[in-house]
Amino acid sequence: EKIPYAIDRFTAEVERLYTVLDRRLSQHAYLAGEDYTIADIASFGWVKLWDRQGIDIERFPAIKRWLMAIKARPAVQRALAIGADGRKRGEQDG
Template sequence: MIDVYSTATPNGHKVHILLEELGLAYRVHHIDIGAGDQFKPDFLAISPNNKITAIVDADGPDGKPISLFESGAILLYLAGKSGQFLGTTDREKFTTLQWLMFQMGGVGPMLGQAHHFRIYAPEKITYAVDRYTKEARRLYGVLDRRLTEHTWLAGSAYTIADIATFPWIRSWQNQGIELSEFPQVQRWFDDIAARPAVQRGVAVLADLRKPFTDDKARDVLFGSAQYAQRVAPIAQ
């Protein structure tokens, strides 16, 4: 049994989707990030960066439990454990890895910033909105060009690179994107969204998702509260 500590955000959905695709037994534990659950000691013991998602697999590589944080690392672990969605040859695996890293280093952070400054920032900073909206468009362009040449991001097979990227594209409107302007991304997105396992994965914890509009949640997620929770005073 795999215990999943998560919430209904893109980084949570990645893991939920892969678990559903693999058909692995898992038990989900809701981490209410708006309420500050991510700072509780039990969660920090498995996710020291106080971010979702984290897992504990009772049946680790050596037969002993293993805990993992960082959604990309979790996808790699689950794909390796199952022998699925990573590729079989070295070429396929490294191609999958490069597009997974593209999501982890580019798509996630940059689209997240576009989302933040367009939706959640307490004041509209024109420079920030323009910068991250333009970067979002650039990244969608990279994806569209890739998907013009290949059915899936890593080539001819659906992999964890697609699973990692898809949840971020679900919020295209909040990123200032019109998906129809990127027809190959639209085709790819629709194909993934139609998969039954994906539909089950994005439904996990969705009924507990709350908009982060109240002052407390904003402070916990974006303000001083998160730093006060984790930054120890400097010894004199």
């Protein structure tokens, strides 16, 4: 059952979090400053799902830049490929 209050509340919270992230990333290359850290690794998994969350990524240019920079990292590309391979085989994310 869809509960409009809950949907509205959490949609607004997601928008707020993206706004905070975008502001931070407009001042620094990564979340904790100029170096890639565990903060970026931990946040990437959630933020990369922006389209599923109903976010227009074009409204958040600093986040878009950050996502592209992280996705360009070879280790991240390998990890994403492993995840995609598992989904192709029917395995659950997790």
